[in-house]
Amino acid sequence: MKLKNQVEWAIHCMELLARVPSDVYIPTKVLAKFHGVPKEYLSKAMQALATAKLVEGTLGPKGGYRIAKKASKISLLEIVEAVEGKKRTFNCQEVRFNNPCLKKEHKDKNVTCMIAGAMYEADEAWRKVLHKKKLSDIVAEIDHQVPASIMELSEEWINGQLK
């Protein structure tokens, strides 16, 4: 069980998009170069984010992506699910119903298997943590961790690429 690498990329890109003014579009090309990842493949993650209405894309020169909602209104869960899908990590195959002693009348799919229930509960705890963590929190934490000089340099670098 492993999350796609795209998840990491997507979160980093969202964090960057949350920093620039909302009228600035940043193309995938720049996002890819800044993060050192393959442009063409990153675009798939960006497409997923666009489909989930987390970013908005525009074509043509000066085109690219911008954030579609306030950073405080976007949770990590939304980003992760946009890229990774909303399927649960544990998909119950209802193995319990293969018991040779069970008759059809006992195979009630409305009663969830206790084992699946426990796994779902764990999934829910995972989702809950990610739901509470907002993109704005990440931005603030990184601001606190990374020296201001680096942040300024990065901003200038981005602006230089947009010309």
Next chain:
Amino acid sequence: MKLKNQVEWAIHCMELLARVPSDVYIPTKVLAKFHGVPKEYLSKAMQALATAKLVEGTLGPKGGYRIAKKASKISLLEIVEAVEGKKRTFNCQEVRFNNPCLKKEHKDKNVTCMIAGAMYEADEAWRKVLHKKKLSDIVAEIDHQVPASIMELSEEWINGQLK
């Protein structure tokens, strides 16, 4: 991101092994037939459980697996990790260090990326739920859910297979 189907099988098998007396060995063949899964493949999951010291295997006729610890001392987390591995679901690739504005002296790997930190926190919440849920809890819950008549039939069926 999806867990192996083996996880489900392994938990069901552990639940069954927790029910029989500790001196009875159940072969993979019977476990597979009871749960309706391919015998040869299930054996890989059982091997993983044996490696993790959750079950003990014996060869020869009347051989098979038995539980190695008390059910109340075995958590779902142990079973899941035995089959799925202990790697975290999110493996940080340190994309942040690809920032072209960063110098080497700023690439301190001892300071964890806040994004990775958030993901690890979610993982930890997931693990915590599974750690608290013991195999004995599952056994009790299933006892409460499944009619006693079915449980008895299943026990007889298993004993019949062991002849």
Next chain:
DNA sequence: GCGGAAGTACTCGGATACCCACTGTCCGAGTAGGGAGGG
């Protein structure tokens, strides 16, 4: 009848193919900006 040894049948364990999904790449559709030309 009893003990021991050989044979057998059954088990686990690791080594071996197959297949799907993640990874990585490419090209086409569409658009916004910029420049040229005319008024």
Next chain:
DNA sequence: CCCTCCCTACTCGGACAGTGGGTATCCGAGTACTTCCGC
């Protein structure tokens, strides 16, 4: 000088190969039971 139109160049979006891990399977090593034989 300004407006309009066309062209270009750049973007996103979806369609197309490559690879690694999960899935499924097989066969060999090893052991405990069973049976047979000798005492």
